[in-house]
Amino acid sequence: MLRLTYLYRNLTRNRLRTGLTLAAVALPIMIYVLSMAVVDGVERFLENSAKQLRLAVTQKASIVNPLPAGHRPKIEALDPTRTRLISVCGLRWIGGKIERDPRPLSTLGVDHDTFAATFPDYRLTPEELDVWARDRRALIAGRATARQFGWKVGDRVTIHPSVPPYIPMEFNIISTAEDAEDPITLICRLDYIEERLKEEGWAQGLVNFFFVKCATKADVDYYTVAIDELFAGSTHETKTQDEKAFMNEFITQQFDLPRNLTILAGVTVFVAVMAAANTMSMNFRDRTSEIATLKSMGFSSRFVFTQIQAESLLLCTIGGLIGALGPYIAFMHTRLGNLTVPLIQHLEISPTVVLEALAISVLIGIIAAVWPSWLAMRMKVVTALRSLE
Amino acid sequence: MALPLSYNWRNLFVRKLSTGLTFLLVTVVVFVLAVLLSFSEGIRASLAATGSPRNIIVLKPGSTSESTSVLTPEETNRLVQTPGIAQDAHGRLMISHELCVQTSIPRRDAKGNLANVAVRGVDEVAFDLHEVVRIVEGRRFEPGTQEVVVGRAAQQRYANLALGDEIALGRLLNRRFRVVGVFEAGGSAMESEIWAPRTIVADAYNRHLSSSVVLRLEDAALAGPAMDYINGPAVNLESKTEVAYYKDLSSKTREIVILTTVLITIMGIGAVFAVANTMYAAVDSRRREIAMLRTIGFSKRSIMIAFVVESLLICGLACVVGLAASLSFHGQRQDYLSNATWTVLAYELKVTPRTVLTALALAMIVGVIGALAPALRAARTQVIEALRKA
Numbered sequence: 001m002l003r004l005t006y007l008y009r010n011l012t013r014n015r016l017r018t019g020l021t022l023a024a025v026a027l028p029i030m031i032y033v034l035s036m037a038v039v040d041g042v043e044r045f046l047e048n049s050a051k052q053l054r055l056a057v058t059q060k061a062s063i064v065n066p067l068p069a070g071h072r073p074k075i076e077a078l079d080p081t082r083t084r085l086i087s088v089c090g091l092r093w094i095g096g097k098i099e100r101d102p103r104p105l106s107t108l109g110v111d112h113d114t115f116a117a118t119f120p121d122y123r124l125t126p127e128e129l130d131v132w133a134r135d136r137r138a139l140i141a142g143r144a145t146a147r148q149f150g151w152k153v154g155d156r157v158t159i160h161p162s163v164p165p166y167i168p169m170e171f172n173i174i175s176t177a178e179d180a181e182d183p184i185t186l187i188c189r190l191d192y193i194e195e196r197l198k199e200e201g202w203a204q205g206l207v208n209f210f211f212v213k214c215a216t217k218a219d220v221d222y223y224t225v226a227i228d229e230l231f232a233g234s235t236h237e238t239k240t241q242d243e244k245a246f247m248n249e250f251i252t253q254q255f256d257l258p259r260n261l262t263i264l265a266g267v268t269v270f271v272a273v274m275a276a277a278n279t280m281s282m283n284f285r286d287r288t289s290e291i292a293t294l295k296s297m298g299f300s301s302r303f304v305f306t307q308i309q310a311e312s313l314l315l316c317t318i319g320g321l322i323g324a325l326g327p328y329i330a331f332m333h334t335r336l337g338n339l340t341v342p343l344i345q346h347l348e349i350s351p352t353v354v355l356e357a358l359a360i361s362v363l364i365g366i367i368a369a370v371w372p373s374w375l376a377m378r379m380k381v382v383t384a385l386r387s388l389e
Numbered sequence: 390m391a392l393p394l395s396y397n398w399r400n401l402f403v404r405k406l407s408t409g410l411t412f413l414l415v416t417v418v419v420f421v422l423a424v425l426l427s428f429s430e431g432i433r434a435s436l437a438a439t440g441s442p443r444n445i446i447v448l449k450p451g452s453t454s455e456s457t458s459v460l461t462p463e464e465t466n467r468l469v470q471t472p473g474i475a476q477d478a479h480g481r482l483m484i485s486h487e488l489c490v491q492t493s494i495p496r497r498d499a500k501g502n503l504a505n506v507a508v509r510g511v512d513e514v515a516f517d518l519h520e521v522v523r524i525v526e527g528r529r530f531e532p533g534t535q536e537v538v539v540g541r542a543a544q545q546r547y548a549n550l551a552l553g554d555e556i557a558l559g560r561l562l563n564r565r566f567r568v569v570g571v572f573e574a575g576g577s578a579m580e581s582e583i584w585a586p587r588t589i590v591a592d593a594y595n596r597h598l599s600s601s602v603v604l605r606l607e608d609a610a611l612a613g614p615a616m617d618y619i620n621g622p623a624v625n626l627e628s629k630t631e632v633a634y635y636k637d638l639s640s641k642t643r644e645i646v647i648l649t650t651v652l653i654t655i656m657g658i659g660a661v662f663a664v665a666n667t668m669y670a671a672v673d674s675r676r677r678e679i680a681m682l683r684t685i686g687f688s689k690r691s692i693m694i695a696f697v698v699e700s701l702l703i704c705g706l707a708c709v710v711g712l713a714a715s716l717s718f719h720g721q722r723q724d725y726l727s728n729a730t731w732t733v734l735a736y737e738l739k740v741t742p743r744t745v746l747t748a749l750a751l752a753m754i755v756g757v758i759g760a761l762a763p764a765l766r767a768a769r770t771q772v773i774e775a776l777r778k779a
Contacts, residue, residue, distance in 0.1 A: 161451065
């Protein structure tokens with residue numbers, strides 16, 4: 001009890017300094033939490049990609065070059081029984097914008113018949129799938145994008161594609177994919193795009209990539225090679241990768257954000273350590289005589305050591321709590337959650353990151369107090385008291 | 390009367406640990422600021438250097454960049470009537486049909502990840518029309534041959550682009566092109582590209598429609614009427630000055646600038662607290678000294694100033710060290726995949742004078758704000774009490 005009272009009194013003795021230190025720990029922890037949330041978002045995305053046992057088939061030279069839609073039956077013919085190779089879905093990127101809004105959209109046209117089988121991670125309900133099959137103008141809008149633009153199921157939206165046919169196209173939003181792993185992309189039916197391409201006199205029957213859903217990991221490895229062999233020497237050679245490798249290629253080209261943010265998070269933690277260590281060493285300086293008195297009264301070196309450690313720990317943990325829970329609450333329980341973030345667009349702060357940040361703040365507390373508490377433990381009472389003024 | 394600077398200087402070394410930690414902290418903050426800004430400055434410099442106000446780029450309406458634009462011959466033919474097009478020495482209209490395609494080339498770094506590099510198919514006229522493009526090594530390609538010239542930035546960032554090397558281009562990567570020249574373009578985005586004869590590129594990629602058409606005007610002032618003509622019913626295509634086109638592409642830098650601002654604000658506040666902490670300690674441990682200074686006649690003001698100067702010394706020095714450390718990144722080549730063009734832009738990290746000024750301003754602000762409250766406390770020291778306490 002005595003310890004706790006002493007601890008409380010010490011922290012409230014210099015309220016200003018306690019406040020400053022709390023902030024100096026809380027703010028870097030906040031940066032840490034936000035950076036790691038972005039890194040996490042990317043990783044979760046990649047992990048899901050790996051779990052899905054999907055292959056991405058692109059044109060050999062560059063992802064920008066289209067492939068003929070006719071590749072699909074040929075790939076499907078590799079396994080007519082559909083036991084190892086479950087489904088093949090062609091995708092065509094049309095990007096797009098809505099009228100008088102500079103924000104670019106990420107819209108993909110897909111083979112509507114195989115979309116659900118290839119992308120079960122969109123978790124569409126049977127009712128949604130029913131509408132999807134019937135409505136040629138169906139659009140599945142990622143929930144983050146839908147929220148940004150204020151779209152609801154049943155809305156009609158007009159998108160101006162960035163590629164042929166270049167003419168505005170009307171869509172009916174049939175789902176906002178609430179449980180999908182990908183909260184951003186807009187998915188529409190390729191046959192609708194083909195229809196407009198035909199009307200406008202553009203080349204048809206082209207896709208940007210195929211996604212191939214496999215049954216097992218072994219099948220993924222097998223078809224990675226088998227599909228490329230199938231088209232080797234043809235006029236439309238392919239490059240097949242598992243989905244994670246495919247996605248990773250994009251992400252590392254965006255400033256290698258996961259790696260750089262991790263470095264940044266490390267630097268900010270370093271900043272927090274220095275700020276906390278600064279306070280602790282000053283705290284100790286201020287109380288040299290007091291500690292000497294405590295020791296001369298018979299309190300053990302261990303008591304003094306643990307006392308300084310505990311003070312630092314408490315301070316940093318509270319700072320960490322503020323820094324970690326602040327963004328958690330702000331992004332998970334307020335309107336701030338709708339904010340777009342570069343690369344992952346939508347920030348989700350997991351409890352794991354919050355716990356990690358707390359653990360780090362505890363560590364900061366320990367490290368910051370190492371030097372002062374060691375000094376206090378080793379302090380010779382006589383010398384300390386003699387130097388008193 | 391002001392206190393001598395040497396007083397402040399010596400005081401810094403009284404509390405070595407505390408001063409050192411604060412110094413380190415401000416150094417790190419300045420360093421992070423300078424490095425983050427060097428990214429956006431580098432990209433901005435590269436895109437700002439691209440394009441001439443006399444050049445107008447024509448794209449398909451609705452397309453977001455050259456990579457997604459397709460123009461039919463029927464459409465490009467409508468452009469020849471555009472008012473104000475300049476003529477070259479032989480009296481030919483300066484209209485450049487350009488074909489933008491891509492190829493994957495490994496980076497020169499250890500991992501050797503593939504990058505999507507832009508390949509621009511152009512005719513001879515492009516070299517006259519894009520005035521900043523200068524061959525600095527080798528020569529131009531011969532029209533109708535499998536030769537390319539590569540941008541300086543591309544050559545430095547991606548593998549196998551030295552003079553005399555062969556690279557594989559084409560839809561099937563089955564055409565060997567020889568690198569016969571290296572060009573510079575004033576540090577602009579075009580330096581990240583590979584240029585090749587248009588007809589040969591069209592054949593290799595089996596893509597016969599142009600991506601964009603660039604028109605050179607007799608005078609930059611004619612851009613308005615020319616663009617009105619092109620955007621209007623006569624041509625019905627989308628045109629922008631080259632300068633505006635590349636400026637729009639630099640929207641990416643906005644994201645970095647926002648990120649930098651947020652991070653640095655948060656870190657800066659942390660630094661202010663650390664400085665304040667250190668200065669409070671400095672004030673508290675020198676109560677007697679301050680009282681003594683007051684007794685011998687130094688004014689409240691000069692004592693306040695002394696503490697602010699002390700804090701500025703720490704922050705100023707830290708700023709210099711932080712900036713010096715960030716210079717090790719200066720000139721490094723980086724690249725990023727533009728989500729408008731789907732090609733990479735290789736740029737140089739740049740620590741610019743603007744960055745230096747920003748960092749200095751930040752350090753000064755941190756120093757002054759951090760020292761203000763402690764300095765006030767110092768100035769308010771009750772002389773008699775402080776002396777009696779001793």
